[in-house]
Amino acid sequence: MASRVSDLPHQKGIAGEVKPKIVAGHGRQNRKALGDIGNLVNDRDLATGKDIAKKAKQSKSEVIVISPNENEKSCKPNVSKRGSKTFTATLKARSKAASGVKDDVIDIDALDVNNELAAVEYVEDIFKFYKIVEEEGRMRDYMESQPEINAKMRSILIDWLIDVHRKFELMPETLYLTINLIDRFLSLTMVPRRELQLLGISAMLIACKYEEIWAPEVNDFVCISDKAYSREEVLAMEKSILRQVEWCITVPTPYVFLARYVKASVGCDVEMEKLVFYLAELGLMEYPLVVLNRPSILAASAVYAARQTLGKTPSWTETLKHHTGYLEDEIVEYAKMLMKLRDSAPESALRAVFKKYSVSENAEVALLPSMDDLSVSCS
Incomplete structure (x- = not known):
């Protein structure tokens, strides 16, 4: 994999560190080759x-x-x-x-x-390129074309995959790419309800091969799904996914923007970083927030909501405006959605994300006091 172009605040470099086993962390991520880039002065x-x-x-x-x-x-x-x-x-x-x-x-x-x-x-040019690509690759509203699947079923699948991702100790890039592949496939092909979980594990298999140094094997996914599908079915679905997305796997997911925007939130510590990713993963389960909007919107909204929660002032700095390309009033509504998800997470039936971020390893950010409402004054 090619090295990442941005890193989180507590990391000195961007290159992924080769590890002798599968471990959780920030791995290296491949990116599309850029075109004619230069530092031009008028x-x-x-x-x-x-x-x-x-x-x-x-x-x-x-x-x-x-x-x-x-x-x-x-x-x-x-x-x-x-x-x-x-x-x-x-x-x-x-x-x-x-x-x-x-x-x-x-x-x-x-x-x-x-x-x-x-x-x-080149990093700013690269992220300008990501913004162009994410706009060109926006997905359509596909739920009406899926007679056997609804948004709630999708949320259940994503919640289960987040739990699988944690048990396999995979890198965060893998999770975001998995969900991207699922949504792109569903926007292109009708999937029966009984094959939705098959789609999930096959998409994660592809993402693991792409992102992980030591990827789980096909049989691992067969076992994690309680042998509901055979090895042959998983491989057949893998081929189908790759064919439908035309082997285009190098895409700007919310993760690439999260990594950059967290770095742009100057003064960000581990607690805030974990809170940003907690809010973003809660957002991954919400069909309208993920599928019907650009990945950078989710990332920017998660950073804004985290800053509000932790009382960072100002909530949206000139540095964040510059690097995200969003004004405060463009992301407030999405930030409110994330905050409502955070407030309801402890009582939700889908608890994979809540449990994941309730442990000390993730700074126990899921246990932070809830806010009654996200009060914002936009200037």
Whole structure:
């Protein structure tokens, strides 16, 4: 697998670490090749680029890095180990000048400037590309074309798959890709009720082969489904899924946006990170929220709701606006939906996500006090 282009706040790099066994964590994720990408500066901003080059010649011992502290809006000169301005720092400065980024937008990639694996020169272009792809790949409302399946049955399946995902100790990317494959297949093909679980385990099998270093075998999925389906049926459904989605598996799921947006929520600790993913996984079971909206909407809404829950101020910063592309009033309604799901989760019949995030390993974020309502003042 190719290395990931963004990482969570507590990780230093983005490359997945090879492990001797299947473990939970953040794995590496393949991405589509990008087209013609460049750091272009228009005529109006050419002088800015020249000034940068001139300044680099005058003071080769300084490297400009935007402070990650949200309260600090000035640049701090740091001394490079090689005693000169790095090529990456120059590119970032030129890119900022060309795009007209506001001073109060924090450079969340500043700490990765010397990490080649972070691809800081291209990461913003990559996520712009993801936004284009997610729009082109939006699914239609397929429930009316499924005579034997409804939204509740889908929720039951996703809840069970989240439990399977936890028992197999799979990577989070695998879960999000599994659900993406399920929804895309259902939007293209009518599936009988008796084959819905078969679709679920076959989609997870494909996702495991794509994301995991040590993937479960076909017989593992046969056993986890209590031998309701044979090995041959699982393999036949696997072929059917791949044929229907035309072998297009490299897609921007909510996970790729979650990883980036959590990083953009400057000051994010482990508790907030876990809460964001808890809210997002609750949202995965809601058909209208996942299928009828863009993946980035779910990710942005989960970050906003988590910040509201933990009392982070402001709830939606200029940095988050810049990296998500959403204004506060565009995600408030979706955030309210996630908060209602969180408040009702302890009493819900579908408890896989609640149990998963009630343990210390996940900071027990499912046990946080509930909020009566999500009060928001949009400016």
